[in-house]
Amino acid sequence: MTLVVDIGNTTCNFGLFEEGRLRRRLVMPTHPIQTPRQVAAQVRQLARARRVRLEGARAILCSVVPRMSPVVILALRLLGVREIKVVGKDVRVPLINRYRLPKQVGQDRLVGAYAAWKRYRTACIVADFGTAITIDVVTKAGEYVGGVIAPGLGISLEALATRTALLPKVELKEPPELLGRDTANSIRSGLIYGCAALCDGLVRQLKAKYAPQATVVATGGASPLIAKHTTTIQHRRPHLILDGLYLISKI
Secondary structure, eight states, rough: OOOEEEOSSSEEEEEEEEEEEEEEEEEEEEESSOOOHHHHHHHHHHHTTOOOTTTTTEEEEEEEEEETHHHHHHHHTTTTEEEEEEETTTBBBBEEEOOGGGSSHHHHHHHHOOOHHHHHOOEEEEEEEESSEEEEEEETTTTEEEEEEEEHEEEEEEEEHHHSSSSSOOOOOOSSSSSSSSHHHHHHHHHHHHHHHHHHHHHHHHHHHHHHHHHEEESSTTTTHHHTTTTTTOOOTHHHHHHHHHHHHTT
16 A cells, blocks of 8 residues: 655545545645644545555655745654655656756656656657646657646636636636626636637647657546637646655655
């Protein structure tokens, strides 16, 4: 049994892998920052649901929220986890990092790129629809060459609500059609179809310039809403980063 943890800007994702398969997940909000005991209590419930003892287990995590990392590490120690590896500190993602400033790349982006590359054994473009939208390129030779970053759907919703006088903050869900016929659905349509168009446009340009034969993979919390409206995405892997963490734990 291997415990993997992806600490993101919006949520912390915990996954229990057994014999190479993701058996159980736990998602908790990253903010407000909880105490180690609070986090440990929730992870303990996850383990009990699978009748798993975490004492002596091994864990691996990646994080883009430095304040949350020590909280999770302390929580895992309270649970008796024997070995905790942090990606970027204790273990590196086994890709050749061609970013101009390699340390600026979020470890989650590298982990996702690695997971896609290992699964499809070819050049890949990974579109991650999370708090931010990232679209990254990894070559067939296993070189992470870079990517693009855009605001995610939640950030865009919040910006419209806080920076305009009359637009409300709406629940993010599928609009009934492309053409919005009320304000809430006009916002939903603009964000969801607009994000899909942004993805398709960027992916086409990235393929043309850097990876013509790349396989295009979508992941992230908003990917179910976005991917079905695109024409370039070939595969949806909602737990791609968790899969990547598990693969790295076995190296």
